[in-house]
Amino acid sequence: MDQAARRIIDRCRELAAISDVEGETTRLFLSPATRQAHALVLGWMNEAGLATRVDDIGNVRGFRAASEPDASTLLLFSHIDTVRNAGAFDGPLGVVLGIEVVAALGERRLPFNIEIIAFSEEEGVRFGFPFLSSLAATGQLAHTQLDLVDAEGIAVADALRNFGLTPEAIAQTAALPPDSFAALEVHIEQGPVLEAANESLAVVEGIVGQSRLRFTFEGHANHAGTTPMALRKDALAAAAQWITEVERYAADNAPLVATVGHVEILPGAVNVIPGRVVASLDIRHPDDNARRSAVTHLQDFAKQVATQRGVSLLSELTSEQNTIQMDGPLTNKLLHAAQGGAEPVGAMYSGAGHDAMIVAPHVPTTMLFLRSPGGVSHHPTETVREQDVSAALRAVLTFIAELEREVTAR
């Protein structure tokens, strides 16, 4: 098994060497490097005995037929596009591990098909819009999304055609098998939770809901030397008081996370009191009501700070997404399968979005996380531990054996 884990890691690194930008790992949707990556993945899939194809949104798909006709299908998926200057494992790990699972099954007869899907666009770097390929696979791709343009003004539809694909055929060729009965995404955690808990794996109970807001504090820009403290309307001092409360409230209301990541300060001169501050708020919680309460509290607090200071405040909700639960029974099955191994296993919510949350409303779906050493992702130093990959591979094979028992018993 350790040899298999080693091969998974080696193949992820082999894929990482295929890049649109020399010296780093940057593989954007439908790029030249993506074509090379397709060839490599298709080769591995063929070698594992999968029937391969590329669908018309650019997903690479490998199919292993059940022992009998009219069987239903288990989906194993993740993505093979990357952010700019990425690591080797965010996405590819789930695809490569799926191929290794099929290789490990060998000649074993199963009462269900397995389809491995390497989604083509999860990160959303090229067209500024994530999950395009899982949206396409679940019939949710809107015509307007085919009109999105990249930095060079090329539309999605034209990029597909340039790649040799037929956008008009997406609905037919990219759809998930209608008989899909279960779906699993294996992915690195991209956070420090498992490492802090000293656990190898976690099943994912759901993808946390998220609100994004924009807060504008409008004070009065004045001379930093000639304006006494008592006569100031300092927009940054107001924002700082609020940012401190954002952190305190989230820390006191775990597992809430709240982040002020982008702040514009105007005019932004050393000797001028800031007159205007525009700050982002990103706030996430597994419980949608807890998230909404947090938003309300932080809006109220900002208003109160602004009123006390004679500063004006505008807060705007820019996006909102409810928590997406993974399928309960399937997630329990995965948890039992994973807990059968030697490595410690937990359960957690994902703080980041994944294709699994796009697939979940259509097919019973679950996710398996592998520990991210140092919590690092979206960075060349992103890595995984061989023992965790080994544990993940065993967990998925046990999970498949459980599914086999269940389907056979029907």
Place this chain on the structure above:
Amino acid sequence: MDQAARRIIDRCRELAAISDVEGETTRLFLSPATRQAHALVLGWMNEAGLATRVDDIGNVRGFRAASEPDASTLLLFSHIDTVRNAGAFDGPLGVVLGIEVVAALGERRLPFNIEIIAFSEEEGVRFGFPFLSSLAATGQLAHTQLDLVDAEGIAVADALRNFGLTPEAIAQTAALPPDSFAALEVHIEQGPVLEAANESLAVVEGIVGQSRLRFTFEGHANHAGTTPMALRKDALAAAAQWITEVERYAADNAPLVATVGHVEILPGAVNVIPGRVVASLDIRHPDDNARRSAVTHLQDFAKQVATQRGVSLLSELTSEQNTIQMDGPLTNKLLHAAQGGAEPVGAMYSGAGHDAMIVAPHVPTTMLFLRSPGGVSHHPTETVREQDVSAALRAVLTFIAELEREVTAR
């Protein structure tokens, strides 16, 4: 007298119409608009009976001889360059009021000369360096400053030559008269203090000392969704806690003013915890020791915040300037002169720099501030009240009468 005040205001507005940029008031050092402004000011000076010239740093100078030879000289000065998109009064008011003072003196014989100096470069916009012309007049202009270049790569020395001036002659032609015995700059306050105190005028006791620092908080950039609050090293949360203390400490230690005006936040993405924040601190106080104590406290506080959070901190002093006191006896004389009028008069420190602080170490110098309605300056809506201009003109004439009595009594 109200007619004279009206003329001062009208002339400032007439000058404001002369601009390098149509539709606003932007008059940079040695620019085409500056040549037009010179013509206008020289005309007014000639009309008031002054002997005029332009020295080799571009200062416009008007001389009124004493009733007797070998008399000493009173300087009345301010500047006629502006910031970009300026108001009409910051600088020009002191020059135009000086000309009106001489006009009001008429044929009256005084035991001292008066020289009016319209300094050519106070704001420092064109070459990114303020006070060039008062530094030249006090023999402090360094050769390196003649090599400073503007946005188009033109050096100060070449800009002077292009304007028809001779940089090599600066030491001879731009020097203050060696027999200068007193100097007065009249200027708008550029702050809200006099308006809040309901006073027309203030004598300036000194220009406050100032420290500027750069604080770098270095935490760890991480995913806003996947990183629990307890595992974060948020550089912005650290900076926000410190910014709140900057404001509190200054408010509790008046007349200290402390401003965080420029902040860079990296990477600055909505969904990434800030890993690095670089923040400016501008801190001013009339008492140099109080200012230094404040700097020490705010450095210590930042260190403490950083240590508690496992964030690293670098604080660097980028510039420091001690308080420059105006001449005590001369300032008292001006205060008595100003208090003789109908309008209420105060005494205060200037929070902003002025040519007076360059001249003060060389000639006994004082300053008179006029109330700035709304505290507005460096903005097209900058204005003055006619009654305050009237009071300032009376105060300066009374001050001159006091000097006359004193010089005559010697």
